[in-house]
Amino acid sequence: MNSHAFHPSQRVGIFIDTQNLYHSARSTFSAHVNYKALVASAVAGRKLMRAFAYVIRSESQEESKFFDALVELGIETRVKDLQVFYSGEKKADWDVGIAIDIVRMSEKLDAVVLVSGDGDFTEVLKYVRSRGIRAEVMAFKKTTSQTLLTETDSFTDLGSDPAKFLIPSSRGAVGRGGKSPIRMIRSVGKKPHERPPIK
Secondary structure, three states: OOOOOOOOOOEEEEEEEHHHHHHHHHHHHOEEEOHHHHHHHHHOOOEEEEEEEEEEEOOOOOOHHHHHHHHHOOOEEEEEEOEEOOOOOEEOOOHHHHHHHHHHHHHHOOEEEEEOOOHHHHHHHHHHHHOOOEEEEEEOHHHOOHHHHOOOOEEEEHHHOHHHHEEEOOOOOOOOOOOOHHHHHHHHOOOOOOOOOOO
């Protein structure tokens, strides 16, 4: 893993695997992710081109407030419905969609920030680096694939600074204050600019 300097002129794209983050934060810290701090750290003073969050909508659609909160932060949501099969099995997978968006956007970016520890993204990061584009990963080190780390130019362990990157859940114990993640996100969010679809 190399460590190259960030430059203000770099064009950045952020691709957030929300399912991966949710389960990692809950299992490791019993907390929620602070998306505002995450995006600010990912951009690091550079030019943000697009920020995407890949989310799953359940039958109850109880996640709608969370989706709205992401949008208020300027994060574009890619929504997929949870598939429930006759057998009762449930399936929700955004891996291919995330990889395709990264490839589509890569020619317009100088740095790809993948927010996921899933080793399935190793090949797409290898592709990104082969084109001279920075491949950066933000995730929880305890649940991050070691194979993925071999194809990154920089890695940010979200678990290394819980006070910055995490928000206490009702059962969690990170930091102080009892704000829910939705209220906290809303309190610091701002309206996004209209952006054209990926071509």
